[in-house]
Amino acid sequence: MQLTRAGFLALLWLFVLAALRVVRSDLYAASGLRVAMPGFRRSAAGKVRGKVPRQLVVTHGALAGTRITLDGRPILMGRADDSTLVLDDDYASTRHARLSLRGTDWYVEDLGSTNGTYLDRAKVTQPLRVPLGVPIRIGKTVIELRS
Amino acid sequence: MGSPVQGAVGPVAGQSAGVDKAAPTRRGTELLLLGFAAFVVTIALMLVEANQEQQLSLRIVWYGLAFLGLFGVAHVAVRRFAPYADPLILPCVALLNGLGLVMIYRIDLAMTEKAIRLGREINNDVPKQILWTTVALALFLGVLIVIKDHRMLTRYSYTFGLVGLVLLALPAFLPSVIAPTINGAKIWLKLGPFSVQPGEFSKVLLLVFFAGFLVSKRDLFMAAGRRVLGVDLPRARDLGPVVFAWAVSLGVLVFQKDLGTSLLFYGTILVMLYVATERAVWVAVGLLLFVGGAIVAYNLFTHVQQRVANWVDPLATYADAGGGYQIAQALFGLGTGGVGGTGLGAGRPDLVPLANTDFITAAIGEELGFIGMAALLLVYTVLALRGMRSALAVRDTFGKLLGGGLSFLLVMQVFVVVGGVTKLIPMTGITAPFLSYGGSSLLANYVLVAVLLRISDAARRPQTGSRPRPVPQAPIAEAHTVMVERPT
Numbered sequence: 240m241q242l243t244r245a246g247f248l249a250l251l252w253l254f255v256l257a258a259l260r261v262v263r264s265d266l267y268a269a270s271g272l273r274v275a276m277p278g279f280r281r282s283a284a285g286k287v288r289g290k291v292p293r294q295l296v297v298t299h300g301a302l303a304g305t306r307i308t309l310d311g312r313p314i315l316m317g318r319a320d321d322s323t324l325v326l327d328d329d330y331a332s333t334r335h336a337r338l339s340l341r342g343t344d345w346y347v348e349d350l351g352s353t354n355g356t357y358l359d360r361a362k363v364t365q366p367l368r369v370p371l372g373v374p375i376r377i378g379k380t381v382i383e384l385r386s
Numbered sequence: 387m388g389s390p391v392q393g394a395v396g397p398v399a400g401q402s403a404g405v406d407k408a409a410p411t412r413r414g415t416e417l418l419l420l421g422f423a424a425f426v427v428t429i430a431l432m433l434v435e436a437n438q439e440q441q442l443s444l445r446i447v448w449y450g451l452a453f454l455g456l457f458g459v460a461h462v463a464v465r466r467f468a469p470y471a472d473p474l475i476l477p478c479v480a481l482l483n484g485l486g487l488v489m490i491y492r493i494d495l496a497m498t499e500k501a502i503r504l505g506r507e508i509n510n511d512v513p514k515q516i517l518w519t520t521v522a523l524a525l526f527l528g529v530l531i532v533i534k535d536h537r538m539l540t541r542y543s544y545t546f547g548l549v550g551l552v553l554l555a556l557p558a559f560l561p562s563v564i565a566p567t568i569n570g571a572k573i574w575l576k577l578g579p580f581s582v583q584p585g586e587f588s589k590v591l592l593l594v595f596f597a598g599f600l601v602s603k604r605d606l607f608m609a610a611g612r613r614v615l616g617v618d619l620p621r622a623r624d625l626g627p628v629v630f631a632w633a634v635s636l637g638v639l640v641f642q643k644d645l646g647t648s649l650l651f652y653g654t655i656l657v658m659l660y661v662a663t664e665r666a667v668w669v670a671v672g673l674l675l676f677v678g679g680a681i682v683a684y685n686l687f688t689h690v691q692q693r694v695a696n697w698v699d700p701l702a703t704y705a706d707a708g709g710g711y712q713i714a715q716a717l718f719g720l721g722t723g724g725v726g727g728t729g730l731g732a733g734r735p736d737l738v739p740l741a742n743t744d745f746i747t748a749a750i751g752e753e754l755g756f757i758g759m760a761a762l763l764l765v766y767t768v769l770a771l772r773g774m775r776s777a778l779a780v781r782d783t784f785g786k787l788l789g790g791g792l793s794f795l796l797v798m799q800v801f802v803v804v805g806g807v808t809k810l811i812p813m814t815g816i817t818a819p820f821l822s823y824g825g826s827s828l829l830a831n832y833v834l835v836a837v838l839l840r841i842s843d844a845a846r847r848p849q850t851g852s853r854p855r856p857v858p859q860a861p862i863a864e865a866h867t868v869m870v871e872r873p874t
Contacts, residue, residue, distance in 0.1 A: 243433055244729035248754065250426055251761040254481060257422060258768045261415055261474055 292345055292371055292384035295338070300380030301327055309384070313339035316377060317350070330354045330378030338369065345369045345384060354378060412473040413465050419477035420461055424454035427484030430730055434492045437731030453484055460523050467530045468843035472776055475842065478769040479820055479835055483519060483828075485762070486821035488730070489742070489749055490515050496736035511742055511823050518825040522832040529836035536840045540784050543598025550591030553584035554634070558641035571644045571815065583826035585638070585647050589654075590834050593795060596655055597787040599627070600662040604783070628668065631655040632675045636683070643689050646802055646816030652676065653798050658791045697812035712739050716748035716807050727755025742823040744815050748807045763800070766819075770797040776842035789841040792834050 295314060297305045307314065307324065314323040317335035326335065332352035338345050348366040349356040356363040357376040374381045428450030435442055457480045464471050491512040501508045533539065539546070557565040557573050565575055574581045635652040638644055656672040683690045696703055700710025700717065715738040722728060735741045735749030742749070751759045770793045777789030799819050806813035817827040 241729075243436070244726065244732075247429060247433055247730060248726065248757045248761070250429060251754070251758055254419075254422055254426055255761050255764045255768070257419060258474055258478065258765070261412075261419070262768065262771065265412075 290371060290386055291343065292369075293386050294384070295324075295382055296385050297324070298374065298381045298383055300378070302380060309340075309345070311340050313337055316382075317352075324382070326377065326380055328378040328380050331380065335377055336363070336375075338375075339366075347375055352377075411465075411469045413461075413469065416464070416473040416476055417458075417461055419474070420457050420480055421454065423477045423481040423484060424450055424457065426481060427453055427488060430485060430488045431491070433729065434488055434495070434731035437729060438492070438495050440495075453480075453487075456520065456523060460526060463527045463530055464839060468839050470843045470846040470848075471839040472772045472842035472846070474768060474772045475835060475839055478765050478772075479832075481765055482762070482769075482820035485750070486746065486818075486823075487512065487515060487519065489735075489746055489753075489821065490823050492731055492753075493736055493742045493749060495731075496734070500736065514825070515823050515828075518828050521825070522828045525829055526832040526836045529833050530840065533837065533840055536785055536788060536837060536844060537782060539594050539788070539837075540598045540601070543595045546591040547595030547599070550588035550595060551634070553591070554588040554638065554647075555641075556584055558637075567643075572642045573644050573647070580825070583824070585642075585644065586826040586830035587833070589647070589651065589795060590792070590830055590837070592651070593654060593658070593791045594788060594837075596627070596658050597784055597791055600658060600787055601784045604662055627655070628659065628672055628675065632672075632679060636679055639683055639690075640687070643687075644815075645690070645693060645812070646806075646814035649802055649814055650795070650798055650816065654791055654795045657794045657798075658787055661790045662787055693812040693814070697809060700809065712745065713807075713809060713813055715739070716745050717809060719748050719752035720808065723752040723755045725756045727751075727753050727758055729753060743817055744803060744813075744822065745807055746822045747804050747818050750821070751807075762821075763804070766797065766800045770794070772842065773838045776838065776845045779845035780841050781845070785841050785844060789838060789845075792838050792841075796831075796834065 292309055294309055295307045297303050302324070305324070315334065315337050316322055316324045316326060316331075317333050318326055318328070318331050319333045322334070332350075332354070334350045335352040336347060336349050336356040338347050340346075345368070346366040347356065347358055347363055347369050349363045358367050358369065359373050361367070369375065369384055371384055371386055374383050428446060431449060432442065432446050435446060457476065460476060464476060494510045494512050498508050498510065500506075557575055560575070563576075565572055573583055573585050575584055631652055635648040638648040638651065652672075656669060656676075659668045659672070660666070684694060692703075692708055696710040696713055700714040703709030704711055704714050719733065719735060719738055722733060727733070730753050733749075733752040735752050738745045738748050747759070747762075750762060754762075773789055773793030773796065777786045777793065780786055780789060796819055799816060802811070802814055803816050803818045803822075805811040806815070817824045819827065819831045
């Protein structure tokens with residue numbers, strides 16, 4: 240009698256824990272567009288890969304919070320529809336800048352934009368290596384690479 | 387090239403190939419958890435039978451399998467019509483509904499015993515509730531099939547709003563023959579042998595309307611009016627929706643004497659307004675209006691005064707008609723249950739009036755104790771959490787608002803009813819979603835869950851971007867000359 244009582248409660252909690260396990264596994268599941276979840280991701284991803292940039296995060300501007308997983312292909316930014324990151328920003332050009340992978344490093348280059356691209360404070364005139372966490376400013380949008 | 391992609395839709399277009407392989411549908415997880423839920427429910431039924439000294443037989447296993455079969459159909463439908471839907475929503479609902487059925491059955495047993503002892507006619511609720519569950523699941527299926535994309539709901543948002551309002555107001559204006567006053571509230575429609583509570587449906591309908599309305603008129607609410615003491619006050623004419631919600635809630639309170647729906651409706655709309663505008667000032671304005679309305683209602687209506695008196699001290703009005711008897715009994719029940727509960731089927735939840743509808747959480751708290759009750763509340767939390775997460779992840783504003791609103795509606799219902807039962811807030815008499823006996827509530831909540839599943843499907847579905855997947859290209863020297871359409 241007492242045993243069944245406690246057993247059923249344990250069973251109920253087991254269900255809750257199973258559900259929470261699914262929630263947990265789902266936190267890291269891949270999805271193209273991800274809403275920023277501060278705190279959760281960085282610790283998990285950092286453990287696995289160390290210091291390799293794995294995603295691009297928009298930190299300021301209209302698209303703030305958008306994340307793109309880096310998969311080795313170049314990332315085109317601008318107002319053109321076929322850009323990887325479509326900027327809806329008055330200060331951005333149609334084809335504004337490109338991020339591309341060379342070896343293990345990502346490089347940013349300006350594609351002849353009107354208002355320029357800035358890596359941290361420096362204007363990008365030739366392809367520059369982008370370290371982790373250094374802001375790239377395009378018009379009113381700021382992006383950075385994160386591991 | 388498809389339609390121009392703007393803003394947030396854009397980023398995904400270029401990397402659809404990378405996402406495809408890593409987007410599990412997780413339907414297997416859902417089936418597994420459904421099986422688990424069915425197992426828990428079967429064990430619960432077995433315990434009730436054992437503790438109520440019914441003969442244990444293989445029959446229970448069949449009931450369990452039938453339950454699993456019923457939700458299996460729902461699972462197959464989800465697999466077919468919303469393959470990327472959230473894997474947790476359906477199992478959570480199944481567990482809550484199943485435990486509700488067991489609890490209603492358990493109270494039926496107690497009531498039957500009492501009826502036999504007093505020589506009254508036996509009135510069992512559980513067959514009706516099983517029927518309602520089946521109907522609700524059919525409706526759930528229907529909603530999943532008909533609504534292919536939640537965005538199509540925006541097209542009918544005004545129609546939904548109108549229908550919702552009419553349904554909400556209907557019982558108040560119909561004669562008592564069709565709309566009798568039951569338990570002090572005039573919220574029922576009697577259609578032949580069935581009584582329907584149209585207000586339950588109007589909750590969901592009005593929510594759809596508000597989501598659509600706020601999306602189209604969002605900019606209006608963002609416009610700031612005068613600045614007073616460093617706070618941007620909204621312009622007076624933008625107060626329309628809040629005042630509208632407030633007036634409807636108050637109308638429900640006055641004409642139908644239904645505190646619960648009124649509270650639920652107002653709270654949900656306030657939260658949606660906040661979600662849409664991200665401005666806390668709306669919440670402040672709404673709360674001020676709420677306090678004002680509450681004070682006026684308290685001074686004008688005796689039924690509100692009564693509820694508050696029962697809440698402040700249920701024992702003082704214990705013996706009065708419409709007094710604190712019910713809440714006091716529920717509290718005694720919860721006290722009897724304590725931390726570990728009396729065990730399923732071993733308590734006396736039938737001593738609380740309305741134990742299988744509004745006070746079913748008291749019955750569960752008595753028999754499963756604090757530990758079991760906490761587990762159930764967590765299941766509700768997980769359900770709402772998944773809804774909120776889907777709302778966060780979905781890419782359109784309407785979906786975000788609707789998902790957030792529906793999830794909030796769910797937890798708000800739980801808060802209002804559990805808060806009432808445990809004497810945290812005045813008892814307002816609404817059903818606990820999925821647990822309580824009651825067809826209308828069950829049907830409406832299943833519709834709610836179907837829409838949530840639809841939104842979560844849209845949120846998790848990998849993007850088939852507007853750009854075709856890059857095909858491996860032949861080296862430039864060997865490539866044929868092809869016509870390339872110039873992107874516009």
